[in-house]
Amino acid sequence: MKKRVIATLLCGTLAASMLVGCGGTKEETKAETAGETKTEASSEGGSVYFLNFKPEQNDAWQALAATYTEETGVPVTVVTAASGQYETTLMAEMGKSEAPTLFQVNGPVGLANWKDYCYDLSGSDIYGEITSDDYVLKDDEAVYGIAYLIESxxxxxxxxxxxxxxxxxxxxxxxxxxxxxxxxxxxxxxxxxxxxxxxxxxxxxxxxxxxxxxxxxxxxxxxxxxxxxxxxxxxxxxxxxxxxxxxxxxxxxxxxxxxxxxxxxxxxxxxxxxxxxxxxxxxxxxxxxxxxxxxxxxxxxxxxxxxxxxxxxxxxxTGTENYWCVNNQASEEDIQATLDFIYWCVSSEEGTTAMAESMGFVIPFKAAKETPNVFVKQDxxxxxxxxxxxxxxxxxxxxxxxxxxxxxxxxxxxxxxxxxxxxxxxxxxxxxxxxxxxxxxx
The missing domain is CATH 3.40.190.10 (Periplasmic binding protein-like II)
Structure with missing residues (x-):
């Protein structure tokens, strides 16, 4: 039943996005979504569109995306859903021709709704950085979601x-x-x-x-x-x-x-x-x-x-409801660009520092840095x-x-x-x- 509802909503939003697409750009179709940084799509290679769940970290994600684009030349768009509106926003955005390449689900129930859109991460570089399979969502041997932070x-x-x-x-x-x-x-x-x-x-x-x-x-x-x-x-x-x-x-x-x-x-x-x-x-x-x-x-x-x-x-x-998923409906170039971006976030000096200090995250990856977050220290x-x-x-x-x-x-x-x-x-x-x-x- 839930999948049928999502399919119906996606059809409706796809139809709407096709109408917008007649005279609009990728950025214009996202104009009503909160907390947006826009970059021009590259004519060569891939780009990243991250639909962020956490409004309180919007500014930090915008800054990190800008750093990555400056360093690599790969365009990264970060759109932050309004508080309490992530699922609704995700359904709307997934119906557009330029859908998120990176989104998140909250666990097994969320994965059940979106599994058909999830790329198998089992052979990815980021999966090789995770410290435990306790932080992944699997279906048999396929890895459809990877937790990117632990919170309390x-x-x-x-x-x-x-x-x-x-x-x-x-x-x-x-x-x-x-x-x-x-x-x-x-x-x-x-x-x-x-x-x-x-x-x-x-x-x-x-x-x-x-x-x-x-x-x-x-x-x-x-x-x-x-x-x-x-x-x-x-x-x-x-x-x-x-x-x-x-x-x-x-x-x-x-x-x-x-x-x-x-x-x-x-x-x-x-x-x-x-x-x-x-x-x-x-x-x-x-x-x-x-x-x-x-x-x-x-x-x-x-x-x-x-x-x-x-x-x-x-x-x-203490736990997580923040599992990254990569959209398997995206182009091969955009999927690879997205995989490269999230690997950089959890393995590079710039990424791990931003996630620990600017965002206050504890991340379950090998290169994680200690955060100054006093609540994390209390835990x-x-x-x-x-x-x-x-x-x-x-x-x-x-x-x-x-x-x-x-x-x-x-x-x-x-x-x-x-x-x-x-x-x-x-x-x-x-x-x-x-x-x-x-x-x-x-």
């Missing part, structure tokens, strides 16, 4: 504000601790001049933090209990814990819960960088912006505690201390439609925190999962 997310904490409230990070070792600290800050927020949590914005630039990343926690603990890594029928065993952490976020934040539908990712980040809140759920990808605003010494990351498992030994949520320290990271099981979520249904239910519940509204969240989570899994399997 959790509860980013302003340690200066936390100390002003009378606490240190050592005081927070469990959900009970987090709840006690957050509610105490809320009780004294007028006196302190700041809130416990930033706004849990539920517009498309922010809701993924909760309908995907926060929702990973009950999935992870259910999978751990059942000894599985995916399912067509989630049980929702730990949705009470999901409700408890969601309640904590929305009732101890910078705004009334009823306002969350209109709050954005930028709102939440600004509240944190302007020291209006102690806690901010997000990931290591936010390092550059937060470090520039607050300094490395003022920020750290706590695990997302939900009252489950061995909390004293719980680490950050490493947790591992050194024997703490267990929480796996990114959200890659097994059945579809974007499932996430959107959950997000809608969470937003409605935030505005009306009744058992009846929470029952709608449970229905979206459990019944919606089964429905979408069945559709995807067709």
């Amino acid at each position: 997310y959790g509860i980013i904490t302003n340690v200066d504000l936390l100390e002003q409230a009378g606490y240190t990070v050592d005081d927070i070792q469990s959900f009970a601790d987090l709840k006690a600290v957050a509610e105490d800050i809320t009780n004294r927020k007028d006196e302190l001049g700041f809130a416990a949590f930033t706004s849990a914005g539920m517009d498309s630039s922010s809701d993924w933090r909760f309908k995907t990343h926060l929702a990973n926690l009950p999935i992870y603990f259910e999978y751990q209990e059942d000894g599985i890594t995916s399912t067509d029928a989630i049980k929702g065993t730990y949705l009470d814990n999901y409700r408890a952490i969601w309640d904590l976020y929305i009732n101890n934040s910078t705004c009334d819960p009823a306002e969350l539908a209109g709050k954005t990712g930028d709102d939440s980040r600004a509240e944190f960088t302007e020291s209006k809140a102690v806690f901010y759920q997000n990931g290591s990808w936010e390092y550059t912006a937060l470090s520039e605003a607050l300094g490395d010494d003022a920020i750290t990351m706590l695990p997302i505690y939900v009252g489950l498992g061995d909390e004293a030994n719980q680490g950050l949520c 490493a320290a947790n591992l050194e201390a024997g703490k267990t990271p929480v796996a990114w099981n959200f890659a097994s979520m059945p579809s974007e439609e499932w996430k959107n249904g959950l997000g809608t239910a969470l937003t409605a519940y935030a505005a009306d925190q009744t058992d009846e509204k929470w029952a709608d969240v449970v229905t979206a989570f459990v019944d919606g999962w089964a429905t979408e899994a069945a559709l995807t399997a067709e």
Whole structure:
């Protein structure tokens, strides 16, 4: 079913791109996509068109692409999809005559949708640089995706504000601790001049933090209990814990819960960088912006505690949903140009330095450089201390439609925190999962 939907959308966007092509250029057909650097297509050899998933790294990718073009003469176009709009943008761009030569999927579910467009990377130079097959997506012996970074997310904490409230990070070792600290800050927020949590914005630039990343926690603990890594029928065993952490976020934040539908990712980040809140759920990808605003010494990351498992030994949520795929529908010249570009990114001095320092990435390749990212260092320290990271099981979520249904239910519940509204969240989570899994399997 999902592949039929994609095929239909591709046909529609292809027809639209053919109309544009009568009087437009490659660059003009991409004009509505955010964060774009354009280069003239070379009449000799190939070129690269990278559809980037990560808006927060747009500027760094533009700079790295320009460096590569200056060094090699190969044109590189980087287009960055708007936050929360990657899949929609990818479907639209793949229908154009000049489609991305380099795109990404989020894991096995994403690969199932796009496998027919994925070049086999098993004989490529970049595959030879990967440190473990744990970071690749395979189908039998074919390698269709290679992870280009490992990330962590959790509860980013302003340690200066936390100390002003009378606490240190050592005081927070469990959900009970987090709840006690957050509610105490809320009780004294007028006196302190700041809130416990930033706004849990539920517009498309922010809701993924909760309908995907926060929702990973009950999935992870259910999978751990059942000894599985995916399912067509989630049980929702730990949705009470999901409700408890969601309640904590929305009732101890910078705004009334009823306002969350209109709050954005930028709102939440600004509240944190302007020291209006102690806690901010997000990931290591936010390092550059937060470090520039607050300094490395003022920020750290706590695990997302939900009252489950061995909390004293719980680490950050660490994994990846960023797998590079090369478009097998591109010309041979463009495929080779793209393979050369991504190999250069993970093996050259310029590429590895940019990915470590400008982007703050940990990359799973042999030539990887150490990053100054304090959140990455926190994850490493947790591992050194024997703490267990929480796996990114959200890659097994059945579809974007499932996430959107959950997000809608969470937003409605935030505005009306009744058992009846929470029952709608449970229905979206459990019944919606089964429905979408069945559709995807067709």
